[in-house]
Amino acid sequence: MFTLSVKTYSYLHYHSVARLVFLTIYVFLLSGCAIDNFGLVKVQHFENETVHMISKESWGAYLSTNNADAGLMFGHMKRILLYPKNLSPSELRLDNLLTTVQQDQFIETENDNLDAFITRSPIAWITNNQGLIFNTNQFRLGITLGLESHDAIRLPRDFEGVFVFKYSLNGKVQAYFYRQLPPD
Structure with a gap:
């Protein structure tokens, strides 16, 4: 007569924290990770006459x-960042500003130098x-669990x-940047 012996690992049953840590590490390894523009992150570069727009979207861990x-952050991240182009103010006209903003659409471009x-x-x-977010930047410091939506405009003091x-x-972004140089 044969008997089948089943040994249970009861320490995992009683330690729900250990199971949670194991599950978190397992999901983290399966979901992938990204650092800035490298890894499992979708990065797109758009531009119009006066502004560069970088769009990033990532699932998993993103640093x-x-x-x-x-x-x-662990979860889903979507970010849109706007950077001004270095244009001479003489190239831009203020007389038709509002019509220019309406007509000046972003066009996707290939740019290998996003660094x-x-x-x-x-x-x-x-x-x-959406997920677990550890903010360590100059504007926000702390931990968030759940949903976070943050929109900001920060222009230079001068x-x-x-x-x-x-x-x-619907995700459509319009931006126009005109910087006037101080008088000589």
């Missing part, structure tokens, strides 16, 4: 070292996160000009 949104934007501070950004920014619920 950002950007000044505006530095931190670590240059990491060191620069954006003038506006939109962040939508800014003299016009910045038009519009973001609709």
Whole structure:
């Protein structure tokens, strides 16, 4: 007569914390990870006449070292960052500003040098996160569990000009940046 011996590992049954840690590590390894623009992250570069727009979307673990949104998050992340172009103000005209903003649509471009934007501070950004978020940037410090939505505009202290920014619920972004140089 044969007997089948089944040994149960009761320490996992009584330690729900150990099971939770194991499950978290397992999901983290399966979901993938990303650091800035590398890894399992979808990065798109758009531009119009006066502004660069970087759109990032990631599932899993995402580590950002950007000044505006530095931190670590587990879950789903979507961010839109706007950077001004370095244009001479003489190239822009203010007389038709409103019609220019309506007509000046973002066009997706191929840009392999997106690392240059990491060191620069954006003038506006939109962040939508779901999951566990550790914020460690100059604007937010702390831990969030759940949903986080954060929109910000931060212009330089010496800014003299016009910045038009519009973001609709369907994800359409319009932006126009004109910076007037101080008089000589």
